[in-house]
């Protein structure tokens with residue numbers, strides 16, 4: 024990357040000659056070509072980035088007042104809410120921010136599923152996304168333990184105990200997670216330490232995610248590649264403006280929960296301080312883990328030589344791991360569901376299946392809920408392992424437009440595209 | 451697809467948290483509270499009466515750990531009144547210059563004095579049952595204020611087929627219906643300073659308002675700020691949409 028002659032300021036030139044940061048920003052965030060037909064679902068990556076920053080900033084400020092000790096953690100949070108200036112605001116933003124993060128990222132992922140964004144050449148971009156999801160889950164899980172309420176404690180106990188199902192090393196792993204022989208002060212301390220660390224790892228992986236995106240460029244609702252300037256608009260001002268709208272509306276949604284329904288996503292039980300001697304009637308994880316919790320509890324019988332508990336754990340992790348190989352399980356040549364009539368239907372069935380799993384995860388694993396959860400779990404895996412590979416082979420896609428500008432205007436580009444193309448020429 | 455996503459979010463959110471059943475599976479009747487709604491605030495007169503009920507009835511068994519005497523000024527009590535409340539109880543302080551612990555009257559910067567020094571003492575005086583701290587009670591139960599009100603007014607005779615265990619009391623809304631706390635409220639259990647008639651329903655309502663305040667003293671500040679933030683964001687979104695339209699005018 025050589026210095027762009029557009030930099031007139033000598034200081035900027037001096038820096039840019041040695042570290043082309045200005046040229047890079049100009050290239051990647053001003054001139055960067057974006058498909059002109061993107062809809063608002065392409066806002067969600069930007070929204071996720073915003074939430075990540077909000078979480079890190081509020082989290083660092085909360086950590087200044089929080090005490091990671093079993094005797095003081097619960098109380099220190101009450102002090103933050105009552106006596107720290109705007110502490111209640113920080114705490115509510117952080118608490119609801121976790122839910123916002125998952126809402127945004129789940130929509131971001133389903134967008135990818137609908138429009139086939141995980142397919143070549145974006146496989147690695149998608150796989151980095153799955154790594155991000157795993158990191159987010161670990162971070163959220165450990166964060167939820169920190170207030171040391173009843174659900175924090177019992178959730179941590181149930182989930183860490185899962186690792187004991189691993190053959191041979193299981194008990195050793197659990198002791199390592201606990202830092203002792205039960206969920207206790209050592210556990211709280213290491214979870215706090217890791218909860219502070221992981222968002223920075225997350226930042227790094229998001230960085231890679233975005234670099235990969237800037238190599239392959241964005242997919243779009245028609246699922247066809249950009250072929251030239253007539254198909255694209257520069258990131259600035261078009262997507263700075265469009266992302267800003269999304270961010271504004273999203274902040275409105277976020278603020279509504281923070282200011283008017285701050286405990287909407289929470290569990291009343293977590294306002295009771297942790298008590299190792301008293302198990303709550305229903306131990307439920309946060310809403311964003313419910314589908315996975317349903318899968319975990321769906322196995323009630325041993326499978327061949329695998330005990331039920333281990334099988335549940337394997338399926339739960341498998342339900343995310345399977346996303347890594349989705350780009351190869353999907354055999355269709357056409358990307359977007361817009362031109363895949365059967366896949367479009369299958370997509371909604373799959374989304375519905377995930378909701379059913381979430382519903383079952385919130386209910387006790389017995390009677391009809393259990394059966395429903397088992398059927399939904401089975402379908403979850405069938406979707407990836409059977410439906411996706413076969414559908415790609417047998418489905419007849421609708422005719423795909425030859426170019427994005429044709430799809431947008433019904434003809435080969437217009438005057439406006441010419442104007443934006445002129446802007447692009449500069450780079 | 452957009453519509454479907456909205457349905458999806460609301461389905462997930464409401465499906466999970468939208469239940470208003472007590473842990474015992476009984477439906478809790480809903481009531482109107484002054485502190486609900488986007489403009490809601492705590493009814494000060496009711497909260498002050500509730501504090502009186504707390505002091506004269508509940509404080510014999512239940513602590514209010516996260517409340518300091520100074521907080522009571524937010525309910526409209528004067529500084530002198532709060533000092534007087536505090537001075538009624540003694541707290542342990544020290545060590546002094548001789549290394550001894552000593553007792554002194556409480557001051558506004560102290561926490562409300564607990565009825566029992568520790569959980570064992572509390573259990574010993576309550577037939578083995580632990581009276582929980584009440585500071586967060588309204589947030590710590592499904593149904594919140596409605597549950598608390600129902601619990602306090604829900605002491606009835608047990609149905610014919612239910613046998614109430616020794617030391618237990620029948621309550622229509624408590625999980626399992628058998629609660630170790632005897633009905634704490636009875637007609638005219640307190641004599642209200644403002645002359646309000648102290649019926650069980652009135653006292654239950656007042657203590658609920660007081661405990662709702664105790665669970666979230668910042669609620670009014672939160673809603674007030676929320677209004678400003680939301681109004682700002684609505685205007686801001688309008689501007690952003692206008693800007694976006696202009697920028698994109700030549701593309702569409």
Ligand code: HEM
Nearest residue numbers: 065066067068069071072135140149152153155156241242
């Ligand atoms: C912290 C969480 C995440 C952040 C900050 C993030 C950020 C972004 C951004 C800024 C974009 C470009 C804008 C857009 O298309 O929305 C993007 C695209 C993408 N992301 Fe993410 N992402 C996150 C999580 C994930 C996850 C969990 C997945 C999937 C498992 C994923 C998969 C993708 C894919 C496939 C694209 C390309 C979409 C397309 O061009 O059609 N991302 N991401």
